Amino acid sequence: MSHTAYPGDADYEAFVVASGQVVPDGYSYTGIGAMVSSAFEQEMGYIPFLQDSVASLRTYNPPGNQPVNKSFSYQYGGGRVLQLGAALQDATAIVSVTSNTQVIAASGYTLKPQNAPSSKRPYNRLEFVCPQWGPVNSIAILAKWGVQQILSEDVWQGLLRLGGSIVAIDILEGIRTGTVVVQQGSEKFQFNPDLLAQMGTSWQNQAMRLLQPYKNTNVGINN
Numbered sequence: 001m002s003h004t005a006y007p008g009d010a011d012y013e014a015f016v017v018a019s020g021q022v023v024p025d026g027y028s029y030t031g032i033g034a035m036v037s038s039a040f041e042q043e044m045g046y047i048p049f050l051q052d053s054v055a056s057l058r059t060y061n062p063p064g065n066q067p068v069n070k071s072f073s074y075q076y077g078g079g080r081v082l083q084l085g086a087a088l089q090d091a092t093a094i095v096s097v098t099s100n101t102q103v104i105a106a107s108g109y110t111l112k113p114q115n116a117p118s119s120k121r122p123y124n125r126l127e128f129v130c131p132q133w134g135p136v137n138s139i140a141i142l143a144k145w146g147v148q149q150i151l152s153e154d155v156w157q158g159l160l161r162l163g164g165s166i167v168a169i170d171i172l173e174g175i176r177t178g179t180v181v182v183q184q185g186s187e188k189f190q191f192n193p194d195l196l197a198q199m200g201t202s203w204q205n206q207a208m209r210l211l212q213p214y215k216n217t218n219v220g221i222n223n
Contacts, residue, residue, distance in 0.1 A: 003151035006037040006050060012163040019164070021199055024171060036163040044147075045216030046087045046122070049155075051146025055095045058086065060139040062099070062132040077133040081112070087122035087147040087216070095142040097126070100134045122147040124216055147214065158210030161203040168200025 007015075009029040016023060041047045064079025088094065091111055097104045108130070111123040132139065148155065172193055 001153075003153075003156045004149075006033060006040075006151070007156065007159050007163065008033040012036070012160065012167065015160040016164050016167055019199070021168075021196065023167075027167075027171065029167070032163055032166065036159055036166060039166075040159060040162065040211070044211065044214050046124075046147050046214075048146045049087070049148065049214075050151065051089055051093070051149040052144045055142050055144050057140055057142045058084075058145070059137040060084075060141070061136050062134045062139055063128075064131065068133070075133045075135060078131050080128045080131050082126045082128070082132075082139065084124055084126060084141070086145045087124055088143060089122055089146060089149060090117070091123075093144045093146075095144075096140075097142075098140045099128075099132055100138050104128070120152075121214070154210045155214065158207045161210070162207035165200045165204035165207065168196050168203065172196060172200070 009032050012032045013029045041049050060082055062075075062077025062079070063082045064077045066078035067074050067076050068078075088111060091106070094106075097109060108128060110127045110129075112125045112127050113119075113121075113123070115121075116123050126141075151159075
């Protein structure tokens with residue numbers, strides 16, 4: 001099945017119900033989908049993770065930390081590797097790259113890491129053929145940003161389990177604070193909070209195993 005959007009509230013409800021876990025009558029899943037997708041992107045270090053449908057512009061300082069006075073104005077750079085702080089699925093996602101308003105042809109840079117396609121991971125940095133110099137924000141990249149255009153099954157399943165763990169925590173907190181009534185219709189039932197806690201922890205661990213390979217390990221690194 002193709003997943004062109006993040007799981008919605010109904011998908012998380014269906015996942016929890018299918019697990020056989022008892023959920024208090026009237027529990028609301030409203031907002032779970034948006035909460036999980038936002039937390040997922042923050043944790044992975046790619047915003048967006050799901051590829052944009054239209055190209056958008058991002059600007060960067062030239063890579064490197066070597067200020068130089070050229071023609072009575074300071075320029076920065078001296079490096080060749082630009083950390084994007086975002087993902088590109090492939091070279092076709094790039095519309096244009098400019099430096100100091102000059103268009104840089106595709107032959108003037110290489111997307112990294114080189115093994116991104118074979119490892120089914122995104123490109124997250126750009127290596128220029130020549131060192132780049134210029135004022136602040138003088139490099140501009142117009143592209144469709146994102147890791148995947150269609151969510152892979154491991155990401156989809158990881159998100160469902162991440163959402164399930166959040167539901168479990170939410171219900172447990174509600175019970176402790178008295179905001180969730182443990183009752184279905186007119187019948188009360190035996191509720192085991194320890195079992196729900198174990199299920200939530202298991203879902204969370206499964207989610208991390210599925211999603212961890214997609215985490216951006218270059219966040220905060222400047223070259």
